[in-house]
Amino acid sequence: TGDKLLVIFPMDGNVLDVDGNQFEFIDDNTAIRRLGKVPKERENCVALIGDGKEKPTKMGYESVDLMVVDAEIRKRLQANHYQRDPNGYIWEVRATLQLPFKCDP
8 A cells, every 4th residue: 555654663782783683574564573683792702701712621611700601692592582694693583563453565
């Protein structure tokens, strides 16, 4: 019918990255989901708090700080529904808006 829909989502993360957010229709086009790009450094405990010299052993990291951060990263990745794109970036679901009608994308 040519009708338009305006949806406003509050942004978080790197809002200056023009490719930092994606939007998609879900649930038979009755909802819009916003995905946020997760920086690659956020999935690596050494990149976050290490000095770059640490290497995991078969049992994990020797540093307690790295063990804790690595466990939290793994827990977050398992708990959040995410998608990985062909470039290796992780996209986490940041918000979902249920619509009172079905859209024609």
